[in-house]
Amino acid sequence: MKIAVVGSGYVGLVAAACFAELGHEVVCVDNDPAKLRALERGVTPIHEKFLPELIARHHGKRLRFSDSLAAPVSSSKAIFIAVGTPSTEGGEADLSYVEAVSREIAHCLGDHRGEYKIIVEKSTVPVYTNEWIQRVMERSGAPQGSFDVASNPEFLREGTAVTDFLFPDRIVTGCDSRRGLETLREIYAPLTSGNYYKQKNAIPEPDGARVPPALVATGAKSAELIKHASNAFLAMKISFINAVANVCEAVGADIEQVREGIGLDRRIGSRFLAPGIGYGGSCFPKDLLAFRAVAKESGYDFALLDEIMRINEEQRQRFVRKVRNALWTLKGKRLAALGLAFKGGTDDIRASQAIAIIQLLLREGCSIAAFDPAAMPRAREVFRGEPALEFAESAYAAAQGAEAVLLLTEWEEFAALDLERLKSAMKYPILVDGRNLYSPAVMAEHGFTYHSVGRQGLEAPKPAAVKASESASSS
Numbered sequence: 001m002k003i004a005v006v007g008s009g010y011v012g013l014v015a016a017a018c019f020a021e022l023g024h025e026v027v028c029v030d031n032d033p034a035k036l037r038a039l040e041r042g043v044t045p046i047h048e049k050f051l052p053e054l055i056a057r058h059h060g061k062r063l064r065f066s067d068s069l070a071a072p073v074s075s076s077k078a079i080f081i082a083v084g085t086p087s088t089e090g091g092e093a094d095l096s097y098v099e100a101v102s103r104e105i106a107h108c109l110g111d112h113r114g115e116y117k118i119i120v121e122k123s124t125v126p127v128y129t130n131e132w133i134q135r136v137m138e139r140s141g142a143p144q145g146s147f148d149v150a151s152n153p154e155f156l157r158e159g160t161a162v163t164d165f166l167f168p169d170r171i172v173t174g175c176d177s178r179r180g181l182e183t184l185r186e187i188y189a190p191l192t193s194g195n196y197y198k199q200k201n202a203i204p205e206p207d208g209a210r211v212p213p214a215l216v217a218t219g220a221k222s223a224e225l226i227k228h229a230s231n232a233f234l235a236m237k238i239s240f241i242n243a244v245a246n247v248c249e250a251v252g253a254d255i256e257q258v259r260e261g262i263g264l265d266r267r268i269g270s271r272f273l274a275p276g277i278g279y280g281g282s283c284f285p286k287d288l289l290a291f292r293a294v295a296k297e298s299g300y301d302f303a304l305l306d307e308i309m310r311i312n313e314e315q316r317q318r319f320v321r322k323v324r325n326a327l328w329t330l331k332g333k334r335l336a337a338l339g340l341a342f343k344g345g346t347d348d349i350r351a352s353q354a355i356a357i358i359q360l361l362l363r364e365g366c367s368i369a370a371f372d373p374a375a376m377p378r379a380r381e382v383f384r385g386e387p388a389l390e391f392a393e394s395a396y397a398a399a400q401g402a403e404a405v406l407l408l409t410e411w412e413e414f415a416a417l418d419l420e421r422l423k424s425a426m427k428y429p430i431l432v433d434g435r436n437l438y439s440p441a442v443m444a445e446h447g448f449t450y451h452s453v454g455r456q457g458l459e460a461p462k463p464a465a466v467k468a469s470e471s472a473s474s475s
């Protein structure tokens with residue numbers, strides 16, 4: 001099928017490349033000339049596994065890029081809207097880009113009564129957006145009955161976006177017309193039939209994938225709500241386990257044991273129960289605010305969402321308090337911060353808790369050496385002109401002379417550090433682990449003072465010299 005995707009951000013570009021991989025003819029449109037020039041040169045503006053391969057495989061064949069909507073709209077049967085839906089001041093979703101693109105699509109359609117078209121919401125949007133797109137397009141001249149608007153929310157995670165798209169747990173297609181649902185069913189048939197996975201150069205199947213994925217056909221409003229509710233539920237699981245971790249700290253229990261004990265209940269499930277400094281990213285924070293706003297608008301006071309956000313905020317403060325408790329005072333302290341991205345496996349720093357915590361510690365008068373395997377180029381923008389922050393070549397370089405090392409992002413490589421080498425670089429062997437990448441037992445073995453989330457802290461054994469002087473003074 002001929003498909004147009006408007007917006008080449010995380011969702012748009014991954015969707016466009018994957019639709020081409022499924023055999024469709026795709027034009028990806030973006031109004032950012034710099035991004036388009038890079039894509040035309042085969043440069044992928046985002047750090048996503050398998051994406052460069054897919055673009056190299058299909059670019060110039062089944063995948064093209066364009067800065068104009070006209071031709072792609074008239075030649076395509078399905079037009080996916082994947083432009084940004086950032087938050088407004090009040091927390092609502094800013095749908096002005098979606099509206100602008102809908103109006104432009106309608107103008108391109110003109111009084112075109114030719115082939116039936118489907119306009120598909122791929123960006124995360126609040127309930128009712130499909131009705132507004134329909135209304136705006138008709139007001140802008142798109143002939144009634146010549147198109148339908150559908151919702152097809154994307155559940156991909158950054159860092160695993162391509163495999164999440166090609167091996168989804170479910171594909172949600174929401175449209176109030178049978179013709180629309182049929183068209184979406186046709187687009188995803190290579191996945192739901194299982195045929196794609198039989199191809200010899202198919203993207204490798206990740207562990208635990210559900211093949212073939214389920215396809216859920218719903219009304220448009222239900223599909224829009226499925227996305228907001230799914231993200232809110234996942235964020236709730238994270239805030240819940242962080243709240244339980246805070247109780248563990250207070251009563252002397254171990255969150256990792258608690259997490260295992262509750263996660264084995266299949267009604268709960270062990271995924272998305274990793275305690276830490278809280279969730280970040282371009283989705284959870286903004287989608288919770290948008291869901292909160294649309295629920296309020298519809299007359300329902302969804303206060304639970306406020307509590308999820310409050311717990312997440314509090315995790316930042318709690319972590320800073322933990323660093324202070326480990327060092328007594330913060331002013332003038334030299335710290336090493338490992339992790340800037342909002343999670344491991346991505347270069348994205350949008351709403352990163354790591355960056356927020358570093359900003360709090362800088363405000364307390366600390367100096368910080370930061371390292372991240374992928375996100376430093378983007379973080380340099382945020383900390384431009386900040387004299388008390390420097391970027392280091394490696395985790396060990398960051399730890400050089402540090403009075404404490406802070407683990408802020410769950411990069412795999414941070415869970416496999418050479419602890420003796422790290423310790424020898426540091427001024428004091430103090431590690432504050434915001435992602436529970438290590439166990440207290442291992443850290444004790446290596447003689448660290450170690451504080452983590454939801455577990456009891458431990459003090460490094462006193463150096464021999466101190467012990468000797470103490471026993472001398474006590475004898």
Ligand code: UDX
Pocket residue numbers: 006007008009010011012029030031032035082083084085086097100101122123124125282283
């Ligand atoms: C998008 C949505 O913003 C988000 O709600 C959803 O959860 C995931 O999909 P993302 O892909 O990360 O997020 O967006 P972003 O990286 O901001 O990319 C949007 C792209 O659309 C940009 O490349 C931008 O240049 C382009 N764009 C924006 C257009 O081409 N036309 C416009 O009118 C506006």
Ligand code: UDX
Pocket residue numbers: 154155156157158159231234238271272273274275276277278279280281282283284342343344410
């Ligand atoms: C999320 C959703 O998972 C995805 O379905 C949706 O399409 C977009 O938003 P993403 O933002 O890429 O994806 O990241 P995700 O892997 O969900 O992590 C979100 C945040 O939660 C990260 O900051 C991560 O560190 C944190 N997290 C995740 C935890 O603190 N604990 C966990 O158990 C899982």
